[in-house]
Amino acid sequence: MSPSIHAKLLATNSAAIDHVEVSKAAATGWENARLTTEEEHRLTALDAIRKHYKACLWSMVISLTIVMDGYDGALLGSLVAFPSFKSHFGHFVNAKSGYQIAAHWQLALGCSSSVGNIVGIYLGAITTDRLGYKRSLLVWLTWLTGCIFISFFATHISVVFTGELLCGMSWGAFATMAPPYAAEVCPVVLRGLLEIWIVICWGIGQLLSYSVLLTLNTDTSNWAWRIPFAVQWVWPVIIFPLVIFAPESPWWLVRKGKIEAAEKVVKRLGSADITDEMVHRTVATMVETNNLEKSVHEGAGYLDCFQGRNLWRTEISCVAWAAQLWCGFVISAYSTYFFELAGLAATNAYKMSVGQGGLHILFNIIAIPIVAKVGRRRLYLAGFLWMGLILLLIGFVALSPPHTAVGYAQSTLYLLWFCGYQLTVGPVAYILVSEVSSTRLRSKTVALSRNAYNLSLLVNYFAGPYILNPTEGNWKGKTGFLTGGINIILFIWTYFRLPETQGRTFVELDILFEKKELGTKDFKSYVVDFTELSERKIPATEHEA
Numbered sequence: 001m002s003p004s005i006h007a008k009l010l011a012t013n014s015a016a017i018d019h020v021e022v023s024k025a026a027a028t029g030w031e032n033a034r035l036t037t038e039e040e041h042r043l044t045a046l047d048a049i050r051k052h053y054k055a056c057l058w059s060m061v062i063s064l065t066i067v068m069d070g071y072d073g074a075l076l077g078s079l080v081a082f083p084s085f086k087s088h089f090g091h092f093v094n095a096k097s098g099y100q101i102a103a104h105w106q107l108a109l110g111c112s113s114s115v116g117n118i119v120g121i122y123l124g125a126i127t128t129d130r131l132g133y134k135r136s137l138l139v140w141l142t143w144l145t146g147c148i149f150i151s152f153f154a155t156h157i158s159v160v161f162t163g164e165l166l167c168g169m170s171w172g173a174f175a176t177m178a179p180p181y182a183a184e185v186c187p188v189v190l191r192g193l194l195e196i197w198i199v200i201c202w203g204i205g206q207l208l209s210y211s212v213l214l215t216l217n218t219d220t221s222n223w224a225w226r227i228p229f230a231v232q233w234v235w236p237v238i239i240f241p242l243v244i245f246a247p248e249s250p251w252w253l254v255r256k257g258k259i260e261a262a263e264k265v266v267k268r269l270g271s272a273d274i275t276d277e278m279v280h281r282t283v284a285t286m287v288e289t290n291n292l293e294k295s296v297h298e299g300a301g302y303l304d305c306f307q308g309r310n311l312w313r314t315e316i317s318c319v320a321w322a323a324q325l326w327c328g329f330v331i332s333a334y335s336t337y338f339f340e341l342a343g344l345a346a347t348n349a350y351k352m353s354v355g356q357g358g359l360h361i362l363f364n365i366i367a368i369p370i371v372a373k374v375g376r377r378r379l380y381l382a383g384f385l386w387m388g389l390i391l392l393l394i395g396f397v398a399l400s401p402p403h404t405a406v407g408y409a410q411s412t413l414y415l416l417w418f419c420g421y422q423l424t425v426g427p428v429a430y431i432l433v434s435e436v437s438s439t440r441l442r443s444k445t446v447a448l449s450r451n452a453y454n455l456s457l458l459v460n461y462f463a464g465p466y467i468l469n470p471t472e473g474n475w476k477g478k479t480g481f482l483t484g485g486i487n488i489i490l491f492i493w494t495y496f497r498l499p500e501t502q503g504r505t506f507v508e509l510d511i512l513f514e515k516k517e518l519g520t521k522d523f524k525s526y527v528v529d530f531t532e533l534s535e536r537k538i539p540a541t542e543h544e545a
Contacts, residue, residue, distance in 0.1 A: 032284035037505050037528075039278070041187050045372060048187045055269040056190060059182040061242045062137065063198045065174035068144070068235050070205025072171060074357075075228055076109055076164060078213050084224035089157040105157050110162050110461050115177070116168020118452045124173025125447035132248045132256075133181050136173070138240065144170035145236045152229045167232075172454075182440075183434035184251040185269055188505055192371040195430040196364055199422075203360035210354050230411045251439050254286040262286065286439075289507040292514075293438045302444050305437075309513045313436050316498060317449035320380075320432040323490050325456040327387050327425055329483040330467050331394075331414065333460035338414065341468060342398075343407025343477045352411055356418060363422035375502040375524065378430050380494045383424025388487030390417040391480040398477025410477045432501065438513075439506050499523035 049056060079085045083099075090099040101109075120140075125413035127136040147170070152165030178201075182194040216224040233410060247269060266279045300538055305314045331338050335356060339349035371379065394413045400406045437445035467473045467482075475482070499520045508528045514520060518526060 033288045034283040036281045036285040037508060039281075040073070040505055041503065043187055043189050045189050048189045051271045052187055052190065052269060053271065055185045057193065058246050058269070059185055059194045060197055061239070061246060062133070062181050063178045063201050064196070064222045064235065064239050065137070065141075065171075066178050066198050066201040067131050067205040067208070068232060069171040069174060070202035071209045071232065072113055072164070072167065072205075074206040074209035075213070076113055078209070079109065079225065079228070082213060082225060083217065084222065085221050087220060087223065088222055088225060088408060089160070101157070105161070107163050107461070109157070109164065112164040113168035113171065114454045114457050114461070116165040117172035118451050120169030120172025121176050121447045121450050121454070122474070123169065124176040124445040127173065128177055128252075128443045132252050133177050134243060134246055137177060137243050137246075140170045140363045141236045141240050141243070145233065145240075148229060148232050152226055163229075176443055179430050180446055181249055184249045185247070185441075188503060189372075189493060191435060192427075192431050192502075193368055195434055196368055196371060196427040198430050199427045200361055200364045203364060204359065206360065207354075207357035210357050214354065216288075218372040246288040250283065251286055251290075254441060256285065256289055259283060259287065270389050285507060289510060290438055292507065292510050293440045302448070305441055305445055305448060309516070310438065310441060311439065312497075313441075313513055314445055314448060315446050316436050317433045318381045318452035319490075319493060320429045320436075320498070321449040322452040323380075323384075324425055324429050324453060325460055326486050327384060327483075327490060328391075328417065328421065329392070329486050330460055330464045330479055331483055332418075332421075333457070334464045335414065335418075337464075337468065338477075339407075339411050341470070342410040343402060343404055344411060352415075356415065359415065359419060360490045361423055363419050364427055367423045367427050370423060371427060371431070375500045376432055377494065377498050377500040377520075377524075379424045380498055381491060382419060383428075384421040384487045384491040384494060386424070387417050388484045388491065390414075390420065391484035391487060393480070394477050395480030395484060398480065432498075435501055435504070435506070435509065438510060496520060 043051070086099040086101055089105075090101045093097070093100050124136065124140065127139060131139065142169055142179065147163055147166040151160050152163075154160045154163060167440045178198050181196060182198065183191055186194055208231075212228050216227060247265045248261075250262040250265045252263060252268075253259075263279050263283045266282050267276075268272065270279070302498070304310055325333070336349050338354045339352050344352065391411055394410050394417075397409050397413065399404060433446055433449050434442075465472060467475050467479055470476075497520060499512070502524075504512065504523075511528050512523050512526060515526075
């Protein structure tokens, strides 16, 4: 045998051996994924809390950043009617009206946080991809602490606007981190529970804002409007030192090729009975999931969110989050104003809003067992059906001649709508957004969907006065017909476009979305077969810039 032929045979044998080794490694990887998935499906909520209580606590710590977003949203909506703020930044109209903030500044302040959110969301996605959740949070907490000084020491309303715009960038960044972090550090069975905690944090911030303003409502000094801004410093002081000790997301570490670091984090987040073998299998599943997503589509940029089956996943995330505003179009964005237009006295309308804040937290807590047992798809269908019917009833009641009883009837119906919202679309949107995107595109998909929410919020802010105001559209409660119709459209979209994702691990969801033959209704019943994936040619995990 000639040397050249011998060399070719050796090369061929070597390539064959390498192929066999790669195939064995792939088979082992998918076997780990299968075993890990089966273990997650066997976990009950109580078992998961016992085994992963540290992961739950760290997730809840990171989610505290959402308290600030809820606080600021309620604060900006109420400051324009706050006596000390109006007297300092407004102009005197007459003896009856007193001091008032100019209409264009009212609109600017209302939109400042949302505009800042839009910018901060995209920047937050970039910092999260490059720095990780932990370091990115520290950067944005530092930024927020500095920007609060701008609003606190403002001497002109334009300075308040600038301060809130810059602070809004931080809140936008937090919105892209809290939901995915909760989904990435905890098992599937706890995903709904921890995403509902995020919604509760938002409600806590809102209720805290109402309480602070109610306490200072009779104070006419400059401190009365400065103190609500100063309260915002409390949260960074509490959260910053906690985040320093928080673990990084193991999924982010895997995407960066830091497998050993990911195993250390998984070990740290688990209880004492989590074995090294279980840790290895868990991280191996993350590796295989990342590799599968790379084989489906190599890129991890914003354009990749709109290509192939990722387009469907992006659509679900964007519509799911934007629906939080469209299902209560105009009415929910101006709830206190809506109460007044319905015929309630201003003081009663404000008390109704405070009560609404309490209902927010109460019904989010009630939603925890409901979300755990009922699928995302069914909750969305039930939610839109309930809210649509209630809003149509508000429209019909508004056709009655003006009367105090009619006003209370509309307000009561709105609170029933709000309770249904907090049981369904309110919390479930956060769950869907955190789990429906691919792991490699999660931060970018969350950024796109949150900005779909913010753009919808801006539409609400601009359209609301022209629809509700007696000097403009004067629709008042008849707006229920318009918003109820939007709920019917969202119900139809849910029926045809929203699949069931409850109880599915990230690798299962990747497989389900990749199968083009599967329709919306097939997700719930489809049984994932990991053996068919063991022969796939999947690239190895590489460090991502």
